[in-house]
Amino acid sequence: MNSSTTGVFNEMKTAVPTTHFGGGYAVTVGLGTPKKDFSLLFDTGSDLTWTQCEPCSGGCFPQNDEKFDPTKSTTYKNLSCSTEPCKSIGKESPQGCSSSNTCLYGVQYGSGYTIGFLATETLTITPSDVFENFVIGCGERNDGRFHGAAGLLGLGRSPIALPSQTSSTYKNLFSYCLPASSSSTGHLSFGGGVSQAAKFTPITTKIPELYGLDVSGISVGGRKLLIDPSVFRTSGTIIDSGTTLTFLPSTAHSALSSAFQEMMTNYTLTNGTSGLQPCYDFSKNANDNIPLPQISIFFEGGVEVDIDDSGILISVNGGLEEVCLAFIDNGNDKDLAIFGNLQQKTYEVVYDVAKGMVGFAPSGC
Known part of the structure; x- marks a missing residue:
């Protein structure tokens, strides 16, 4: 396989700044209608994008942002157990159904876990990059070392991961740069061309x-x-x-x-x-x-x-x-x-x- 390709990384379709959070890096994205901003750790090692949700009936870890309240968004919708996203996440992590046939999910990480409802919601990456009916996890029982972030942005390889869900816009192409100093700003970018230096x-x-x-x-x-x-x-x-x-x-x-x-x-x-x-x-x-x-x-x-x-x-x-x-x-x-x-x-x-x-x-x- 070729070790280089053409193009330049100076015309990225979308780029958002990264912030250092403990041992990881976060970006700020919007969820819901009206949009509320949340800092989510971006993770190429996991698939589900999720945030902590009110009423946090099972307990939540401390975060810097206010928690997401699905009752205050006009575009939030729980997914049923018969939907493809529910079947997809069921292959990767324990999941089940509530008494009302709502899809439940559970994901375990090396540094914590999240359990909650699988849903669709509007995801806003930039004002011009808005994705309706984006599959998210609404976590009502969460714990772990997330260093004040509100959840995760899943950049993995499954159908529910962000690259797959946004593939028609970003063509399954993304990149990031993590700066040498935690006080400096890096970026997470989606779509666009690739550097000849890569x-x-x-x-x-x-x-x-x-x-x-x-x-x-x-x-x-x-x-x-x-x-x-x-x-x-x-x-x-x-x-x-x-x-x-x-x-x-x-x-x-x-x-x-x-x-x-x-x-x-x-x-x-x-x-x-x-x-x-x-x-x-x-x-x-x-x-x-x-x-x-x-x-x-x-x-x-x-x-x-x-x-x-x-x-x-x-x-x-x-x-x-x-x-x-x-x-x-x-x-x-x-x-x-x-x-x-x-x-x-x-x-x-x-x-x-x-x-x-x-x-x-x-x-x-």
């Missing part, structure tokens, strides 16, 4: 419900690590905007950790924490410009992603006493590997779902 790798068919990519190797300081490619093929890898850190098979993480330590021998190692290794105490280097070895991830098709310095290390408690390599050991070589959002920073990450490709263009924001 190099593409195929979306694998081995993980049909997620955006699976084939990793072919890792380099540290310009040196390719001696990792058998079968290590990555065994576990499989997905790219996920909703996961912060990158999860690696044990064999790959061990090689990366060892090579990184070899190039950081001038700094004080600590015991590490929460599965993160190696970790350093930089408290005595507060005024130093610490040169970090370049870490690069290679994907099928000759695609090389050079990790920005902001995605190489992470502070455990916000200070300099425990700063760790921002890659987690899966604990084995069989569990799914994840290319997280911290390592995607500064790239325009392009999801050309119609063509089955994910691309990376440097200096995207």
Whole structure:
């Protein structure tokens, strides 16, 4: 498959700014008629777009916006259990019917869950991009670490995910850029052309419900690590905007950790924490410009992603006493590997779902 394509990312059909929320990123969209704005975390690892709904009879987590009240929208409509969206989400998560034949859904995440009513509502992305009868989840029992956001914007691959629901307008094409600093603004864009600078790798068919990519190797300081490619093929890898850190098979993480330590021998190692290794105490280097070895991830098709310095290390408690390599050991070589959002920073990450490709263009924001 070609590793590049033509076009320029300067004529996006729709672009909305992103905001940093904890370990994820959110955009503000409108729901209902009259429109009410909500900050939703955008997540390529999940499908359903949902928000917390009044009366929150089962309990809700704290959020910055007022909760959505379906009784105050003239376009809100619960879906029955016989509808295709209800059958679709039933294949992916537990769902059932209320006594009035209203479709109920339940979705579990690594950091929480949502349970509620499946419905259609008007979704407003920009004043000119309005989608009627958009399938959403109206969550009445929700919990988890959502950092003040009002719910999720599902950018996954199923029929109820946003790319599929808006395909007639956006042609199953979207992209985002996450800035190096959480105080800066990135963007989430839909439709439009693709940058000549973007190099593409195929979306694998081995993980049909997620955006699976084939990793072919890792380099540290310009040196390719001696990792058998079968290590990555065994576990499989997905790219996920909703996961912060990158999860690696044990064999790959061990090689990366060892090579990184070899190039950081001038700094004080600590015991590490929460599965993160190696970790350093930089408290005595507060005024130093610490040169970090370049870490690069290679994907099928000759695609090389050079990790920005902001995605190489992470502070455990916000200070300099425990700063760790921002890659987690899966604990084995069989569990799914994840290319997280911290390592995607500064790239325009392009999801050309119609063509089955994910691309990376440097200096995207």
